[in-house]
Amino acid sequence: MESSETAGERPLTKLEIQLDLIEGAFGESFGKKLFDDGTLDYLYVRGVILVRDAYLAEVARLLEEEDEPGERGQEFVAAEGLLPGVSLFSVGARDVPRLLDKIDARLGVGVATPDHILSVTPVWACPAAEPEGVPDGALPDPGPCAGSGSGTFIYVPDTGLLDGAAAGHSWLAGVTGTVDPLLHEGGVTTIPDYAGHGTFIAGVARCMAPAAKVVVARDFNKAGAIAEHQIVLRLREGLSLAPDVISLSAGGATRKDLPLLGFEAFWEGYRHYQGTVLVASAGNNSSRRPFWPAAFPHVVAVGALAATGRARAHFSDHGPWVDVYAPGEDLVNAYAHGIYHYREPPNTGSHHFHGMARWSGTSFAAPLVAGLIAARITRTGENGRQAAGSLLAEARAQHVPGVGPVLWPCDTGERDDRLACCCCGGGHRAAGHCRC
16 A cells, blocks of 8 residues: 655645554554555554563563563553553554564464544545535434433444534534644634544434433544544543443454454443443444454444445445344434544545534444334333343344345334334335325
8 A cells, every 4th residue: 555655746635644544643653564565554553562461471571571672671661550451462563563462473363453443424434425514403313212211321432522513403412521632723713633523423422312312432532533543542442431321333353353352352342331322333344344343242243224225335334243133324413513524535625514414324323223222122122232122133033135224213122013103204214114
């Protein structure tokens, strides 16, 4: 893959743009690994690896024995315990992929892994495109379902909540979170890259469960990205709030497609919160390659349906690890007020947004399912995992050929009640899905 520095005068690709943005945010700690053909494999944090605690001493001895001449004299330090069984291990200026190859060969694959960088709109794009404008006065699509979600709590680790969004959109009333900042200079408001992502997600979830409590955390604050060990710690904090549903619209590919080691440790805490279910976006690579953490069996992995509702969205990841597909193309919901400057082809120039946008990606299919789970909890009294299991059973029963299990807006998990989704504003989705 040609870097932006060697790209010459040709337009930068979406991949190059995203890499430059994330590298600019992470600085010298940014690392990327390429396949032999030059395409991107995974992103990671330089200077550290994740190691299973039982192997810390062996890893330190092995790496010191195998140092290259320029690496000698640097200490290995277990910098920070994450959760039971896994530590963040400092390796100085050593080459992380090379070290991991040595550990694999001597101690076994999976003893140590990179501290991967995960993102809401990366390289493995999620969302699939930049936000698009909508006519003034546009309403959310899908729109609010009949009142549901009372007594439930959806936690959204993302980019935060735009200031004033809850007051400016009726379906977001009562939603709280850490502020997702805009840029104000000379009387002009500019929308930074990734801003509004968490707000849009909260809006989609709230339309499916209008009475649910929703809290949006600002975790992905480095160009929409975060280190694996950091999001594990943030999710642990989120678990302590005892949400019914966690809606995570982020992730990435991993070295050798292995499960994220940090999340393997996270499950030790997660299993004690048996009423909480984690819902995650499946990614937008148009690929069967696992997108983590969605690919974990403990997670409800959500792919995207095309706007027609009759096919998988062209960008959606797919494969046996994806649990369900839901609308994720051309959704309309809350966004920022201000000017957004487009970076990614084929978009050019800028657009002045007025609080609403049209957006596509598995990022937005995931909160739709999260909201449906919260709504079912209210109706049935099931906990989060039970409600998710019931909805997934219904999704399998109404699978779409060539796609797989599906859920529609306002789906109740009871086939006789499926026409209830006609309450979602009567747009093309309702007409296509519910035969209104």
